[in-house]
Amino acid sequence: MSKTLIRAMILPMTGPDDFYPEGEIAIEGDRILSVGPKGSAPAGFVPDRVLDLPNDVVMPGLINTHTHAAMTMLRSYADDLPLMPWLTDKVWPFEAKMGKEDIYWGTKLALAEMILSGTTSMLDMYGDMDRVGDAVLETGTRAVLSRGMIGNAPNGEQAFQEQIELVENYHGAGDGRIQVMFGPHAPYTCSGEFLQKVKAEADRRGVGIHIHVAETLDEINTIKEQEGKTPVQWLNDLGIFGGHVVAAHCVHLTEEDINILAEKKVAVAHNPESNMKLNSGTAPVPEMIAKGVVVGLGTDGASSNNNLDLFGEMRSAALQQKLKKDSTALPAYEVLEMATIQGAKALGYEDIGMLAPGYKADLITINFDQPHFYPRFSIPAHLVYVAHAGDVRTMMVDGKFIMEERKLLTMDVKKICQEVEQRAKRIAAEFAD
Ligand SMILES: N[C@@H](CCSC[C@H]1O[C@@H](n2cnc3c(=O)[nH]cnc32)[C@H](O)[C@@H]1O)C(=O)O
Numbered sequence: 001m002s003k004t005l006i007r008a009m010i011l012p013m014t015g016p017d018d019f020y021p022e023g024e025i026a027i028e029g030d031r032i033l034s035v036g037p038k039g040s041a042p043a044g045f046v047p048d049r050v051l052d053l054p055n056d057v058v059m060p061g062l063i064n065t066h067t068h069a070a071m072t073m074l075r076s077y078a079d080d081l082p083l084m085p086w087l088t089d090k091v092w093p094f095e096a097k098m099g100k101e102d103i104y105w106g107t108k109l110a111l112a113e114m115i116l117s118g119t120t121s122m123l124d125m126y127g128d129m130d131r132v133g134d135a136v137l138e139t140g141t142r143a144v145l146s147r148g149m150i151g152n153a154p155n156g157e158q159a160f161q162e163q164i165e166l167v168e169n170y171h172g173a174g175d176g177r178i179q180v181m182f183g184p185h186a187p188y189t190c191s192g193e194f195l196q197k198v199k200a201e202a203d204r205r206g207v208g209i210h211i212h213v214a215e216t217l218d219e220i221n222t223i224k225e226q227e228g229k230t231p232v233q234w235l236n237d238l239g240i241f242g243g244h245v246v247a248a249h250c251v252h253l254t255e256e257d258i259n260i261l262a263e264k265k266v267a268v269a270h271n272p273e274s275n276m277k278l279n280s281g282t283a284p285v286p287e288m289i290a291k292g293v294v295v296g297l298g299t300d301g302a303s304s305n306n307n308l309d310l311f312g313e314m315r316s317a318a319l320q321q322k323l324k325k326d327s328t329a330l331p332a333y334e335v336l337e338m339a340t341i342q343g344a345k346a347l348g349y350e351d352i353g354m355l356a357p358g359y360k361a362d363l364i365t366i367n368f369d370q371p372h373f374y375p376r377f378s379i380p381a382h383l384v385y386v387a388h389a390g391d392v393r394t395m396m397v398d399g400k401f402i403m404e405e406r407k408l409l410t411m412d413v414k415k416i417c418q419e420v421e422q423r424a425k426r427i428a429a430e431f432a433d
């Protein structure tokens with residue numbers, strides 16, 4: 001078993017006061033053995049590799065709780081539109097022309113961008129998820145995969161079958177690096193009957209459900225007209241909640257909705273930049289957290305953001321709440337928790353999101369020896385309000401280095417960029433006349 005020792009500043013995310021200015025973390029195989037001040041590694045621990053990074057901060061890898069990775073293929077293809085015309089006029093016609101290999105390369109590009117910006121895990125919703133799984137397995141990151149199912153579309157049934165195959169072939173793959181959830185797209189694209197069928201099958205197979213919920217006022221009005229209740233109340237009455245559910249967005253909620261999410265332990269994936277860009281609104285994040293709802297952070301796809309950088313997303317999450325409420329809302333450490341430990345809980349992991357003995361060795365180091373990180377009054381505040389993607393130096397997932405000195409060790413970035421450029425342009429050209 002490999003043994004690694006990293007000496008650096010350590011922000012373990014085990015509590016707001018926990019920080020080791022001169023710390024060390026011992027890793028054995030895929031797990032963390034010890035975390036503490038210099039000299040705290042167990043006697044007899046003889047590392048095969050020592051990484052001395054005294055000016056780096058080590059923290060848990062960031063967790064993206066909602067994305068559509070392969071939508072990097074549509075980056076800056078459709079901008080400055082509200083959700084429904086964006087989806088129906090631009091995104092869905094483009095996606096209809098994307099094949100399996102386009103999705104594979106689009107996902108590889110997303111993973112390259114995610115690693116370079118400190119993200120070790122994602123919850124993804126898309127089609128052809130077997131190829132997404134392959135891309136993740138090759139790259140070495142962690143992912144929860146959900147087959148996005150638009151129940152009302154002609155391919156709704158086929159998507160459901162593909163979702164089942166995904167569970168059978170990929171759930172637990174890569175030594176557990178891959179997990180699977182069912183991915184019914186949204187209340188306005190799936191019937192109650194379809195959603196109940198999904199829930200029954202997900203329960204039977206012991207996996208969770210990932211769904212967009214209460215994203216726009218349009219959605220609230222549509223579901224109110226059709227069902228006479230809010231999307232959250234409708235899903236609750238249908239019996240969709242109660243197991244492991246991750247609801248993306250949850251922008252427009254009543255107090256009763258928040259109570260339901262808390263009571264049914266529905267986790268929420270908050271995507272502030274997508275919500276701002278599509279003018280969806282500001283999610284009641286502090287209100288949800290106050291009631292005990294687990295809220296993680298997501299970027300959504302690269303077509304409504306338009307990047308997959310969780311450092312930018314953390315800053316946006318904090319600033320959006322301060323603008324809407326007051327400057328004390330969503331302080332830095334809470335935002336960091338959303339991007340790490342709360343994200344891990346949302347995805348159903350019990351052994352990632354913190355640096356603690358027994359936890360998986362999923363971590364990043366951030367180069368703090370740069371002008372924008374001095375003086376060092378508050379490490380959490382620097383990480384949320386100052387740091388950006390380019391500051392991430394090292395990434396380890398499952399005890400293996402996958403980036404060092406910003407070099408991706410498991411992928412050929414140049415080739416990926418070229419493939420995506422050609423494939424995306426080829427599809428766009430089909431709409432030219
Ligand atoms: N149409 C696909 C499956 C859908 S996957 C998930 C879908 O969510 C779409 N999507 C991306 N961002 C959002 C959002 O913010 N709200 C709703 N849908 C979104 C995305 O474009 C994609 O079509 C098929 O059957 O092959």
Ligand SMILES: [Zn+2]
Binds near residue numbers: 066067
């Ligand atoms: Zn989405």
